[in-house]
Amino acid sequence: MTVTPGLLKPALKAIAEDIDHSFDLLLPIPGDPRDRLVEAMRYATIGGGKRIRPLLVCATAALFGVSREAAVRVGTAIEAVHVYSLIHDDLPCMDNDALRHGKPTLHVAFDEAAAVLAGDALHDFAFELLSDPATSGDPFVRIELIRTLATSSGMNGMCGGQMMDIVAETSSFDLPTVTRLQQLKTGALLGAAVEMGAILGHAPIEGRSHLRGYARDIGLAFQIADDLLDLEGDEAEAGKALRKDADQGKQTFLSLLGPERAREQARRLVEQAIELLASYGPEADLLRELARFIVERDH
């Protein structure tokens, strides 16, 4: 299937604006001694990032005719979890990164205590948002959204993958273990974004397995592309430090497959992801373009 070109660029622009607006609205400065906490939360959430996860929620939800407003709200919750994980991941005791989205990381701009607390508060904020009746009048939908997010971000998802990533620095993982690591570390939350869009749309369970496959494939492709960018990318464009994996001697898709086979594998995953959308018409073109963007992006 050929893909209508040109849907993605305006979609990325629109979601960036909507998510910024949403955080701005939902995180007002309280005007009391908690100000510094909310200022830190705003610093980390407003005006940065590609907003891939909210875009996945919105693009999937749109397949089922969900209102943009509801999808953006759910996208804001999942982005809050993504941002909290970046804040904690950037801490000196974790990856010790000083730059993120081209600006100083939160613990550099504020301090470490504020970074720990702002991360924790954003983590709660996501669940507060999803449990609010304004997200969906249907409590079954809200519970399913919460369960999907909590499962994909905890010990059996993102946090589990982050610990595997730490262990990888001192162990020698094989390809299946690196694949599992990446499926947990980044794949789980990307998959949750698609799943949450489908939940919002009351998509039948059987219809979700293809979408889940799509998310799994683009998740791995995304990670391979990240590894390649870490090796070949431009630090200024990436807005963060690169060449860290090779410096640490960590096993990645790239170190195990080599750049050529890794690039080929990413392309194959994207084709596979697009094939999984075969039952959808042009309404899924944005998801198709997004899949291609993931391997073709330069930052």
Added chain:
Amino acid sequence: MTVTPGLLKPALKAIAEDIDHSFDLLLPIPGDPRDRLVEAMRYATIGGGKRIRPLLVCATAALFGVSREAAVRVGTAIEAVHVYSLIHDDLPCMDNDALRHGKPTLHVAFDEAAAVLAGDALHDFAFELLSDPATSGDPFVRIELIRTLATSSGMNGMCGGQMMDIVAETSSFDLPTVTRLQQLKTGALLGAAVEMGAILGHAPIEGRSHLRGYARDIGLAFQIADDLLDLEGDEAEAGKALRKDADQGKQTFLSLLGPERAREQARRLVEQAIELLASYGPEADLLRELARFIVERDH
């Protein structure tokens, strides 16, 4: 009303056993590279702490005939949030504490990265647990539990209070501000424990305001007692470093009221809390004893 003595001691013993058992059951070692994460979560959750929050959930839920099993499950979720907050609070960039419940803090026993991640994973674990149908067959109950927990622990609850506590080190707060700080930092989660017990019991909204008042009063009394223990307590019995507030010159109930008025205020709050239970018979005796214990405990 006189209080039947002797309910509290066996109740504290039983809840300690039940919560240990619950964490042990719900946090099995996966047997893969995530082991270190789950070992850290188990280290922090099993075998320590007074389990006051789970006891509040169980004692309140018992007023409404809720099964022990359901109440312990909800108590485990709220204790997971309490423990995650202690793990992060003990970090070098926060309170920098090396001792908790008489054993090395998590970042000392493991490392800082494991402490950040185990805290984050426990935070998710709480919401995973509450969103699971095994917690309650009624999705309205699950959603209300999640909303209560997320609200009481985020920027408008515990995290907000922790940031105020950091600001307090360099600002001069008056009594209303210190009261607000403590209501957020410790009161919100204690209040949530009582509220969540009432939610499990399908308690009518109007019946909950007295219970909420009880929780608010014992929360403040608890904090005053903590301040007094920080000044007068025994480090070996407390199992943690003391005399930190005075050393930092931080404004507390104690520094603002002096020990005599603070002690008197704590006693008055406990009496007031017990009066709020006047509409209950002997079934609320455990909550009454718990209120007294809070000011009389020596660790």
